Amino acid sequence: MTVLAEFSKGIYKQNPVFKQALGLCPTLAVSNSVSSGLGMGVAATFVLLCSNLIISLIRNSVPPKIRIPIYIVVIATFVTIVDLAMAGFLPALHKTLGIFVPLIVVNCIILGRAEAFAGRNNVGLSFVDGLGMGLGFTLALVLLGTIRELLGNGSLMGIPVMNMNFEPVLIMILPPGAFLTIGFVLAFFNWLENRRSK
Amino acid sequence: MDLQNLLIIAVGVIFINNLVFARFLGICPYIGVSKELDSAVGMGAAVTFVMTLASTVTWLIYTYLLSPTSNNLFYHLLRLNAPPDLTFLKTIAFILVIASLVQFVEMVIQKTSPALYKSLGIYLPLITTNCAILGAALLNIDEGYLFIESIVHGIAAGIGFTIALILMAGIREKLDLADVPKAMQGIPIAFIMAGLMAIAFLGFSGLKLGN
Amino acid sequence: MKDIVKLGGLLMLITAIAASALAGIYNITKPRIEQQKALELERALKNALPGYPREAIDEVKEENQILYYRAYESPDQQNVAGYAYVAKGQGYSSVIETMVGVDTSGLILGMKVLNQVETPGLGTKVEEIKYGENDPWFTRQFLNKNAEAVALEKDGGDIQSITGATISSRALTRSVIEGYQYVLQDKNTKNDKDGS
Numbered sequence: 001m002t003v004l005a006e007f008s009k010g011i012y013k014q015n016p017v018f019k020q021a022l023g024l025c026p027t028l029a030v031s032n033s034v035s036s037g038l039g040m041g042v043a044a045t046f047v048l049l050c051s052n053l054i055i056s057l058i059r060n061s062v063p064p065k066i067r068i069p070i071y072i073v074v075i076a077t078f079v080t081i082v083d084l085a086m087a088g089f090l091p092a093l094h095k096t097l098g099i100f101v102p103l104i105v106v107n108c109i110i111l112g113r114a115e116a117f118a119g120r121n122n123v124g125l126s127f128v129d130g131l132g133m134g135l136g137f138t139l140a141l142v143l144l145g146t147i148r149e150l151l152g153n154g155s156l157m158g159i160p161v162m163n164m165n166f167e168p169v170l171i172m173i174l175p176p177g178a179f180l181t182i183g184f185v186l187a188f189f190n191w192l193e194n195r196r197s198k
Numbered sequence: 199m200d201l202q203n204l205l206i207i208a209v210g211v212i213f214i215n216n217l218v219f220a221r222f223l224g225i226c227p228y229i230g231v232s233k234e235l236d237s238a239v240g241m242g243a244a245v246t247f248v249m250t251l252a253s254t255v256t257w258l259i260y261t262y263l264l265s266p267t268s269n270n271l272f273y274h275l276l277r278l279n280a281p282p283d284l285t286f287l288k289t290i291a292f293i294l295v296i297a298s299l300v301q302f303v304e305m306v307i308q309k310t311s312p313a314l315y316k317s318l319g320i321y322l323p324l325i326t327t328n329c330a331i332l333g334a335a336l337l338n339i340d341e342g343y344l345f346i347e348s349i350v351h352g353i354a355a356g357i358g359f360t361i362a363l364i365l366m367a368g369i370r371e372k373l374d375l376a377d378v379p380k381a382m383q384g385i386p387i388a389f390i391m392a393g394l395m396a397i398a399f400l401g402f403s404g405l406k407l408g409n
Numbered sequence: 410m411k412d413i414v415k416l417g418g419l420l421m422l423i424t425a426i427a428a429s430a431l432a433g434i435y436n437i438t439k440p441r442i443e444q445q446k447a448l449e450l451e452r453a454l455k456n457a458l459p460g461y462p463r464e465a466i467d468e469v470k471e472e473n474q475i476l477y478y479r480a481y482e483s484p485d486q487q488n489v490a491g492y493a494y495v496a497k498g499q500g501y502s503s504v505i506e507t508m509v510g511v512d513t514s515g516l517i518l519g520m521k522v523l524n525q526v527e528t529p530g531l532g533t534k535v536e537e538i539k540y541g542e543n544d545p546w547f548t549r550q551f552l553n554k555n556a557e558a559v560a561l562e563k564d565g566g567d568i569q570s571i572t573g574a575t576i577s578s579r580a581l582t583r584s585v586i587e588g589y590q591y592v593l594q595d596k597n598t599k600n601d602k603d604g605s
Contacts, residue, residue, distance in 0.1 A: 032529075063416060063419065065416055066416045066419065066420050069420055070419075070420060070423055073420070073423055073424050073427050074423075074427070076427070077427040077430060077431060080431050080434075081431070081434050084434055084435060084438040084442070085434075085438060087438070087442045087445070088438040088441035088442045088444075088445060089441065091445045091449070152529075153529070153530075168530060170528075170529060170530045170531075173529050173530075174528075174529065
């Protein structure tokens with residue numbers, strides 16, 4: 001595949017959230033507002049890029065039997081770096097994302113890309129793959145966040161957008177809203193695919 | 199040990215703060231394994247077991263090796279001036295412990311029940327990336343639970359997860375026979391079901407326990 | 410067997426490298442993180458004890474745990490002029506933590522909600538700032554009231570509760586009283602010089 005194709009596959013065709021059903025836990029948890037979704041997306045993308053790079057670099061020296069634990073150590077290291085950096089420089093975001101920052105380490109997208117791609121491809125392609133998948137993940141978060149924040153809080157990025165008479169549908173920013181939103185969005189994408197293949 | 203306190207923690211994490219419906223932990227295996235009742239029960243049991251073990255071991259590691267308190271073993275053994283603050287190694291240490299425990303459980307299941315091993319398939323090693331296990335371990339530390347409280351929390355969290363899985367599997371088995379619109383089939387309808395159940399569990403959140 | 414030892418050793422080596430890298434990063438970010446915590450505390454104290462410079466406030470500790478804060482007229486004065494404490498109360502879905510500042514007679518000088526994870530749109534209104542105003546209306550009601558006697562209207566007092574969030578409102582109100590009683594009890598056993 002061309003470099004551009006490797007990059008863009010993560011955005012739609014193989015979108016980690018909507019097409020591969022990966023990284024669902026943080027997606028549901030932090031998609032209740034656009035800013036948390038964006039923050040998590042960027043943090044996860046950073047970890048994904050760094051881990052893809054390192055894993056791709058060491059891919060030929062890693063004994064296959066312990067490759068998964070080694071990938072995990074690499075990913076956990078970058079997650080901790082992001083955790084510390086966020087606590088020091090973006091404390092408000094760190095507080096909002098809470099337990100989901102360290103949980104980036106078990107985000108199946110990151111381990112999944114390490115195993116499926118970075119462990120077998122060169123550094124350049126791995127970087128591009130990471131960028132595409134990370135962007136796809138972030139876009140998914142922002143899409144869900146927009147729907148949930150708009151309907152559930154009448155705002156976007158904390159700025160009130162709907163007029164005074166709008167009664168926010170509270171359930172959208174509560175856990176059930178997360179499940180319902182992603183269910184309907186996934187159904188929508190399936191419907192799109194079904195139409196395209198007709 | 200205050201039995202009432204332990205009961206409050208247990209009921210809290212099973213119903214009020216159910217890992218799946220309220221805290222969004224353990225979703226990936228939830229969607230993947232909840233199609234059949236039998237694999238749901240097996241997965242739930244495996245997760246509960248790993249979660250309990252993981253809660254125990256990670257708590258011990260944090261309290262005696264990582265936290266900057268007078269319990270710290272490095273402080274004692276190496277005769278340092280002050281207890282070292284190694285809390286930043288929490289994530290790495292915890293996930294490595296969990297990965298090893300899952301490996302161990304995998305070997306045990308393979309030997310004792312090959313049928314279960316086969317039906318769980320790839321989802322067994324995937325328990326490592328089950329955010330519910332790491333999540334529960336991290337929650338023990340965040341909530342400042344004592345040792346026994348952490349163990350009870352681990353067991354109860356696993357039970358709550360299993361209940362969520364079983365509820366889901368039961369419904370999905372019936373759903374397979376229903377007339378679901380094509381676009382909704384599979385994962386989308388599973389999420390909608392989860393959403394409806396989450397609404398039901400939301401009713402627990404006003405439950406006042408204790409004094 | 411030798412295989413396992415070799416693989417285990419390699420894993421340990423990689424973990425050791427990772428741990429050292431993290432130790433380095435930790436040392437770099439640690440001062441920054443401490444700074445953020447101190448800033449947050451300063452902001453809370455400024456809200457709870459308006460007018461008192463940070464240097465005039467010290468901590469009452471027991472075994473490295475901060476129990477509450479004491480404020481003096483100025484950094485070198487001996488007489489305590491007020492206290493600040495973190496009131497904690499179990500709300501609907503979380504423990505609501507509020508920094509409350511009182512003078513020596515128990516009059517509430519200021520309040521700031523520090524932490525809460527209540528129901529969005531209902532309990533979260535404990536921190537709601539109405540359009541055009543500068544501070545949360547709910548906690549503003551507590552100012553200049555006695556910390557031992559605050560109560561919701563429905564409980565015989567004069568604090569208007571949040572519509573649809575009685576539990577959160579009541580929890581916060583009660584926690585203010587309990588926190589203050591703790592401070593009173595503690596300072597009396599230590600015989601603070603505060604002229605009261």
